[in-house]
Amino acid sequence: MPGMEVVERRWAAFHRWGPYGLLLVGTLVAAAVADAIGMTAGEKRTAGALVAAAVAVELVWGRVSRSRPAPGAASACYYGARWAIAFVLTWLNPLFAFYAVVGYFGADRLLPRRVRKAGLFGTAVTVAGSQSGGLPPHGGMGWVVFGAILCVNVMLLVLFAHLAGLEEARARTQDETIAELERTNTALQQALDENAALHSQLLIQAREAGVADERRRLAAEIHDTIAQGLTGIIAQLQVVANAPDLDTARTHLERASNLARDSLGEARRSVHNLAPVALAVDGLPEALQKTVGEWGERTGVRAGFTVTGTAEQLHDEVSATLLRVAQEALSNAFRHARATRVGVTLSFMGDEVTLDVRDDGTGFDPAAARARTQTGGFGLDGMRARAERIAGALSVESEPGHGTAVSVRVPLVRDER
Incomplete structure (x- = not known):
């Protein structure tokens, strides 16, 4: 100092x-x-x-x-x-x-x-x-005076020594406090440096996690839009190849063309992380009803849609998740289950929304299916990931020869706009 x-x-x-x-x-x-x-x-x-x-x-x-x-x-x-x-x-x-x-x-x-x-x-x-x-000193009185003055000097020495001791102790305490503060400041600076390094590391990890999450999102969107659209187009073209007359061929070619346009629009919206085309104007119940109807018309499978409870306007993310899950479940019912009848139910129950998709297809063993898809894929695992991303849960009930039931439960989050 x-x-x-x-x-x-x-x-x-x-x-x-x-x-x-x-x-x-x-x-x-x-x-x-x-x-x-x-x-x-x-x-x-x-x-x-x-x-x-x-x-x-x-x-x-x-x-x-x-x-x-x-x-x-x-x-x-x-x-x-x-x-x-x-x-x-x-x-x-x-x-x-x-x-x-x-x-x-x-x-x-x-x-x-x-x-x-x-x-x-x-x-x-x-x-x-x-x-x-x-x-x-001269005489007895001189010695008395000398002794008294000496006692006063000694007492002053004791007093000053005591005060000096207190000052020394205070100075020592101050030095120890300063040293402790210096150690604390050093430790604090080290902690700040470590926090800065950790912050930089977390930013890098968050950036990498964001990139990975965006890749997963795009992969799932491509699977749910382009892949399913291409599957539908192929199915329509196969019908055209075996069409008995020109009118039937034209009908299925028109359906294939509509599927191609819809898939292109969905792909563009997926890249920009926009809501599905079906939800651009309509709410979730209307969008599901159109999706189920168009799917039944396109595949020839008898499909029905039901709404229970009081329908509410849901948050865009919730609506998009349930619509994508329904699309994937319908696609699986057509491609794998060879179902002849499918029922889709949307239920509004207090603070939850439930989507159930049931078919009368061939069914499968869920445990075996999980073992086959544990290394990747966007089928059941993709639907489950979508539901969990908005704090929901997906359950599958199926048995070979007895159809399949897919159920998704998500929180009811209203659109406050």
Whole structure:
């Protein structure tokens, strides 16, 4: 943090140059009052020598401290030498205690934890001696005053140490919080990166699934429109080939031509995912009735259509699904069952719509049919897939020789337009 870096730089400058400044202040003040307090010439020379020694100690430590930043034996020796010089200077002149005060600020940087309290107490003794009038105290009252001032200094040290401990704990908690936030941010960034990669993967999968679903839709539409139309056209052309007279041939050729046009229209609508032609104008009941009628006329199979319940306008997707299922069921009845009669019933029952297609054809074994078509196809599996796509279900009941019943149940979803 920029603010913390500035504070640390200022404290480093103070620890580097502060002792010189306090020594200078103490020397100037002590020299100014030396005569007033009765310092002798010998004491003045001794004080000058100690000041020079203090400067030498600071210079030496300034070089040594660059290679020994952590508290250790060298820093403890420096602290002890500085305290001893300050103590003797204060003994000679109480105002030299300005230099002794620096011991309060350097204990945590210079002394190992086990001797830090002793170093601070020594500094407190020196400062208390200066505050009580000089060392040694004079008389019993002087010792009392010295002891009281020393107790005050010690209590202040304890208070400041407690406050410093609280601040250190707060700073440590703040550092841990910042570190935790950094870890959380890193984890969050990793999660965001993973989510971005997963999102890209999901987009690719969704695109691929959409392409596959569109292919399945088109394949089913082609099967339900072009394939069935071609089957009908072939059937009509076969009738034409065996027609006994020209009128019959023309009738079936016209039917084949109509089938071809209808199949072409349905193919175009399938490509654009539009509703079947039969539903373009009519509702589902009308479209089913026309489909069943045209199919019966075209195939010669007797076919009937019935509506039960109250008919409602259904959603386009529901109507298209039921119509396609009916077309496929009718196609299967003609091509495979060789039925002679088919019945189609559309039932509106509350919240469901049911489509039933029954024939009297040859029937089949549904289990065997599923085994034959498990690798693909658009017959029963296609009808079932259509129903399930709109949350419906398809069931088939059949038995060889007893016809087939196809039933589709889908939710009744109304057209809200």
